[in-house]
Amino acid sequence: MKHISVLLEKTIELLDVKPDGTYMDGTLGRGGHTSKVLEKLDANGRIHVFDLDIEAIKESKERLNDERVIYHHANYKDFDELIDMKLDGIILDLGVSSPQFDDPDRGFSYRYDAKLDMRMDQSQRESAYDIVNTYEEAEICRILRDYGEEPYAKRIAHDIVVKRALKPIETTFDLVDIIKEAYPKKALSKKGHPAKQTFQALRIATNHELDSLEQFLEKFPRHLKKDGTCAIITFHSLEDRLVKRRFKELSTDNTDRRLMLRPEDIKEPDFKLVNHKAIVADDVEIEMNSRAKSAKLRVIKKEV
Ligand SMILES: C[S@@+](CC[C@H](N)C(=O)[O-])C[C@H]1O[C@@H](n2cnc3c(N)ncnc32)[C@H](O)[C@@H]1O
Structure with a gap:
């Protein structure tokens, strides 16, 4: 089955793409989100894309056929070792893609008889x-x-x-x-x-999915430019809890203690939540794509 990208328009809208910016898609899949970012980029814009699955990289390379895309067959958690500049925006759309589920040989699905495998990265x-x-x-x-x-x-x-x-x-x-x-x-x-x-x-x-997300959440703030955004789509309550907690921590100042602090010690937070409540798919999207049912989108913006 073809992969239908989840919360596509909303993610791109809130990512607020700058035409000459440098972006990262940590979970390329079949390039659904990346292709929408490319539509907004000019000739100077760039997008670094990551996937653990070599099939995703191969197929997207052919499909996107665009010199502004820089491919990394790597875990998104290691992005800081592979990109040596600050970014204007990052997208993560977690989990697996429909082609991975639907390939009987990958052993992801209980619907097909296959060797128990489930590795996104087949060299693992x-x-x-x-x-x-x-x-x-x-x-x-x-x-x-x-x-x-x-x-x-x-x-x-x-x-x-x-x-x-x-x-x-x-x-x-x-x-x-x-x-x-x-x-x-x-x-x-x-x-x-x-x-x-x-x-x-x-x-x-x-696939150590929660571990990758935790490592990424710890380091991404240092690698965003001023006004840079990070948009994360999760499909599992544990993932969403990690994102929610980290985004809250980054966007919370010390207001609780303000009255007790000297003015020079009051620090504004470096980040602002773009959406306070997680964005979920509407009935029309869920009707078209049952994967969207559990999706939650959170976006944060760097202010300094
Ligand atoms: C839901 S799909 C992304 C779909 C994509 N946004 C689209 O619209 O076509 C998730 C993809 O991320 C990849 N992936 C999952 N965890 C990863 C990780 N830690 N590092 C790199 N790629 C990962 C999977 O192999 C899969 O191809």
Whole structure:
């Protein structure tokens, strides 16, 4: 299935692209957001794009065919090692793209039988197979509970460890069978696939998704120019919580203590929230693209 970019117009509007600016798209995918930024850039504008997935880089290179784009097959968290100047704006649109999900060979989806993999970067050593077949039961349980909010995490983790003692859990369908057996009968008849949360959790763990986001959030403020913006679209409550907390910290001054401070010690915050409440997709977008249902967009601007 073709990837439909989420919250595309709103993200570009709030990013407030300067025609001759230098931008970064940390999650290129099929270039949906990047192509909209390119429409706003003049001949001097540039956009650095990152993806862990070499397929995303190859296809977007062909599709965009634009000399203003600078490609990095790398993790966006390492952007500061690869871009040696300050930026006018950054976009992150987290998670996976539809072509990754829909490629049966990548092992992201519980809908296709494939080797358990889920690596965005196929040169990475550890895959979902290693997590499922080697991690301790308690750690598997934590991953399923924390990253998937899976109500039956304990039972699934237990059954994984019992089954893998007999033979390795090789494929997505092997894992789906274990999940279905671990689920209570009445929960199986509820809406939604029983493997959805486990697969999401394993994907987040395999690709260290929260760790990348945390490292990025710590360092991006130093790499934005004055009036530079950072727009982040998340699809998971844990990701959104990290972004919300960091943006709040950066945009909050010491007003609480103002009355107790000398005027020279009162410091205005360096950042301003562009939107106070997270922006979500409207019904029309959700109707067209079910991925948009859980999307949240937050944007922050550097004032100094
Ligand atoms: C939701 S898609 C982006 C879609 C894109 N905005 C579009 O409109 O076409 C996310 C992409 O980010 C990549 N990705 C996820 N985490 C990454 C990371 N830490 N570093 C670099 N790329 C990452 C994935 O491989 C995937 O291609």
